Amino acid sequence: MALNSRTRSLLLLLSPASIFLGIFFLGPLIIMVIFSFLEPGLYGGVEWNFYHWNYGRILGWADGEWEEFDPVYAAIFLRSVRIAFINVIVTLLICYPTALWVNGLPSRWRTLVVFIITLPFFVSLVVRLFCWVLILRPSGFMNSILLGLGIISEPIDIIFTETAVLIGMAYVLLPFMFLPIYASVEKLDHSLVEASSDLGGGPIQTFFRITLPLTLPGVAAGAILVFIPSLGNFIVPDLLGGAKVLMIGNLVEQQFLSARNWPFGSALSVTIMLVMLTLIILYLRRLKRMEINQ
């Protein structure tokens, strides 16, 4: 076969990723989607029959015989969406001013401060969450201090509440909000801010009319990057939320590791994936529009 050298080197460079990702990335996703339409076996495992009740259990139809529609799944799903959404807002409110602060520092400080800010996030997720377990649990650091200072008379329960989950979630996902926002704040042409000020815009007007609209792409990217991992998270609710604050991730984990209903777990997982894909597509279309507009 006569392949020219260009085609040959292209094939050589591209085939490892194509083969590997084709088999081990796309393959598993396809199998998972197939599984979500199979009938769960009686004692774990699957029967190879088409079975749409897995989705029915989540979204609200049931055969009334084997599968019952239980609104608890929808409720957990909605709670997950709510927590993920609040987390986006919280991290945004924390990170945007920080990005402005860093951007206003003298240039030789900036790289260093960005490094200091992102450094802890190279530390293992378990370790970071363990820090909060230690602080928030009843005999933990926070209660010790509050009791010691006499602010409270008996330990307050923070761990295993939604607040604890939100704290942990925000802590773990901060850099995913910070970095995109900082990138777009840093990219913002400072002469535009000066031009606004020159034309009579005060600091607040300048922020809302110029700075914020022009850094919105960074905010959108950050929101996506925080929302998606928040939604499917099961480690944070597991360690800080306990059995009280179940999220969809915990449900998936249970189906696989204790309930052994893999098709139902797959269906839940496919649902998460669909939410993610929808958001990404909306984001990309929006991004295209913004690029056309600017």
Add this chain to the structure above:
Amino acid sequence: MRQTDTIAEVKGAVKSFAAPEGGKVRALDGISLEILHGQFVTLLGPSGCGKTTLLRTISGFEELDAGEVRIAGVKMTNVPPHRRPVNTVFQNYALFPHLSVDDNVGYGLDVSGVARNERDRRVNEALDRVGLSGFGLRKPDQLSGGQRQRVALARAIINRPKLLLLDEPLSALDRNLRQTMQLELKSLQNDLGICFLFVTHDQEEALTMSDLVVILNKGQIEQTGTPEELYHQPATPFVAEFVGDGSLFTGRIENTSDRPVLKTNDGLCLPLGRDARVGETATLLLRPEHLRLAPDQNDESLGILEATLEQSVFHGAIRNYICRLSNGALLTVALDASDTAYKRITTGDQLRLAYPRNLPYLIKQSGNGT
């Protein structure tokens, strides 16, 4: 009354920046300046001379370490940019990429809450004035460089500032467009009757448009004057070199056969006019147009220089002859390119160059130059 005539005034302005390699750099080193009603003033100087810093202290983006800025008689110290009655045309135009041309131009009115009708009327008027009617709905990136320039201009004049600051606004345009815009800016300034303070490093631009040119060097004013004054009577060697072409010769003025000459250290002897004061050290400026080929007969009113032609460069109407003098220095002579008499001259020829003794300008060393 003096106060009504002075639009802006800078007194003893000093501003230092931390240098990247440590220590401090004085960007402004005691500058005083007065801009009168209706003037087109240009700040001219090489990059790093402090001209942009001076502009930014007037617009309010930099605060002075010492000295003060007054606009329309009001002291501007601690007045933030958005409260100053000046507007700026930025070097890169700084058009808001997310806003249409209309909204860019109307921005100054929008932030100060001008009523919709009034706002639209003034936006249209401003766009009309810069020749961009009908472009209102476009985004800045759908405009050419020249059109962006005009939008920036319209945006800056809509607030009717007392003083318009222009920070090298033409530097991004190509040559032809730049020349057109120079004329347009000048006539716009005449129509509006507001002061323009224009920053540039391009001497040609400065000479074309300005009523008054301020030449800055190393944070200090070298000379302030009309374009003619700067060209014909430069106060310092720096100004002479920066404005126009020409060669400088520094030496002592001596008397030779009853006529003053300038003797340089490397042995060159340049005849001078009668009014030169013997005994002083001075710098002589010879511009290309001062020089001609010497006539055969002797003429007492001419100074003669012997030189070898190294190169001739065609410039359309004129041809520049670059000649080397006996001391090794280069001298440019501009001759009429259409004159066939010069056709015979070829590279390597020995030339006798002549200049009217009274014409060249003598810069006194005692001046404020270095």
Add this chain to the structure above:
Amino acid sequence: MKRSWFRHLLSLHGILFLIFVYAPITVVVVYSFNSHPVNMMIWKEFTFDWYWSIFGFPTELNEQTLYVESTDQLLASVKNSFIVAFSTTTFATVVGTSTALALYRYQFRMQSFYRGLLYMPMVMPDIVLGIALLVFFVTFGIKLGLMSIIVGHCTFLVSYVFIVVTARLAGMDQSLEQASADLGATPWTTFRRITLPQIMPGVIGGALLAFIISMDDLVITYFIAGVDSTTLPVFIYGMLRRGVKPEINAIATLMLVFSFVIASLGLYLRSRK
């Protein structure tokens, strides 16, 4: 300046931000040296004993408290983590770099498909990828163990290397390669002597990132690790689920130091160009 109150407010916010980020870590590090055996929040005295005990050395606390987890299991999980991280880093770096080169160098019809394929694993929620891999391995009868973890990590780490190297390539001056070709170098020589040295910081940066993420990965490993092949994060997660014990402080501190060193190394290499 008039705007200074605004700047001050921002600075205050920035400092609070840093406190929020570092305070929890500090608490763990400090209390890893606390000898109080029962309530680790009550400071008793400074000790290294928790560090000794995690490596299985007998200490005073050790005998008193019986808190010790199996040191063998811990060390085995550390060993697994390193095996996995080194294997995945090698594979992901080679494949990620070659894919980045292919997409940078050649124009072809499938380009946007490949770009999408490489971005997808990064935005895919961990849990989705984790259970997809689990279902896949079990369906095809592949035994869960170190090999399945390595494969699983590679599915998303190739993308990280790809992104980092692509960013580096985008900043490269293409005329350098043209100049090399113009001077008579073969494509292979040009690659070896011009391109590779140019993108090397990106390749090393991508490799370090892949290494750190592989060492830290919990969720995907959690689903596809076999019984006898846990990695360190999964092991600690298991410990945490069974209750908080003081020696976790010491393990966490060691992991912190390790991650900080790798991340600083990455920054140092990047700043050296």
